[in-house]
Amino acid sequence: MKVAIIGATGFVGSGLVKRLHEQGERLLVLTRNPASAQKVFPSAAFPNVEIVAYAPNTSGSWQSAIATCDGVVNLAGEPIGEGRWTTERKQEILNSRKLGTQKIVESIVNANPKPSVLVNASAIGYYGTSETATFDETSIAGKDFLAQVCQAWEAEAQKVTDAGVRLVILRLGIVLGNGGALSKMITPFKLFAGGPLGSGQQWFSWIHLDDLVNLILQALSQPEMEGVYNATAPYPVRMIELSKTMGQVMNRPSWLPVPAFALEALLGDGAMVVLEGQQVLPKRTLDSGFAYQYSNLESAIKQILK
Numbered sequence: 001m002k003v004a005i006i007g008a009t010g011f012v013g014s015g016l017v018k019r020l021h022e023q024g025e026r027l028l029v030l031t032r033n034p035a036s037a038q039k040v041f042p043s044a045a046f047p048n049v050e051i052v053a054y055a056p057n058t059s060g061s062w063q064s065a066i067a068t069c070d071g072v073v074n075l076a077g078e079p080i081g082e083g084r085w086t087t088e089r090k091q092e093i094l095n096s097r098k099l100g101t102q103k104i105v106e107s108i109v110n111a112n113p114k115p116s117v118l119v120n121a122s123a124i125g126y127y128g129t130s131e132t133a134t135f136d137e138t139s140i141a142g143k144d145f146l147a148q149v150c151q152a153w154e155a156e157a158q159k160v161t162d163a164g165v166r167l168v169i170l171r172l173g174i175v176l177g178n179g180g181a182l183s184k185m186i187t188p189f190k191l192f193a194g195g196p197l198g199s200g201q202q203w204f205s206w207i208h209l210d211d212l213v214n215l216i217l218q219a220l221s222q223p224e225m226e227g228v229y230n231a232t233a234p235y236p237v238r239m240i241e242l243s244k245t246m247g248q249v250m251n252r253p254s255w256l257p258v259p260a261f262a263l264e265a266l267l268g269d270g271a272m273v274v275l276e277g278q279q280v281l282p283k284r285t286l287d288s289g290f291a292y293q294y295s296n297l298e299s300a301i302k303q304i305l306k
Helices: 011-022 034-040 062-068 087-110 145-163 180-190 209-221 239-250 260-275 283-287 297-305
Strands: 002-006 026-031 049-053 071-074 117-123 166-172 174-177 206-208 227-231
Touching: 002 011, 002 062, 011 026, 011 174, 011 209, 026 034, 026 062, 034 049, 049 062, 062 087, 071 087, 071 209, 087 117, 087 145, 117 145, 117 209, 145 166, 166 209, 174 180, 174 209, 174 297, 180 239, 206 209, 206 297, 209 227, 227 283, 239 297
Parallel strands: 002 026, 002 071, 026 049, 071 117, 117 166, 166 227, 174 206
Antiparallel strands: none
């Protein structure tokens, strides 16, 4: 099997590339920065990886390379939790997902032969935020900025089905692993200053990186998987429980909260990513027969911090 991956040098993408390479699959990495990708995936260590330059918002020769692939995984998108959400920043967040996916779908539709499947990332931000509601794959979309981004993102991906290509949309929760969001949370605990962000009552719907990679592999290989699946663990927790668990595993105090105003001063509207949350359940994911390695938070944190 040959798989094209967009967003391969990111936290999730690099884990996926490594796993697929270990399995002997051939990989096409589409990247805006080939020199940087070559450092992440040097040819000596990753002989099965082909690196091709691409511009996410424009057509180009990179599109023809997709015709050589059996499947496509689209993980690309500007980070949402870094920096203030200025008007320009919001447009970058939207365009990197909407326009980027538009060009990827265009390349798949025009390919001959076509890849058989597109696995496209989305996010649980689709549902909006709530401290009381529970969401699964059948829940309606929210109305805030991130919900609008996810709807536009998914709408572009859906167009690939008109060409008879199977589509799997994975709505990602917070991905935990050696890097990503958890690496930013660990530092205060190491300094004996850890604690919940904001009120601590917001929901934290998460998934271990290994489980997410396994879910992507299942989506690529199982023809019966189609449509939307929540990429979250079965047991979401509130932020205060996350802090307590990290404190217990690291043998550090977990009582010192980070006030909401401090995060808002630093991130502006972007603070809502950590100050507000949603309780998301992976109903269709479980119904698909997916088996989690890390279904509860304590086991996930212990494995990551061991």
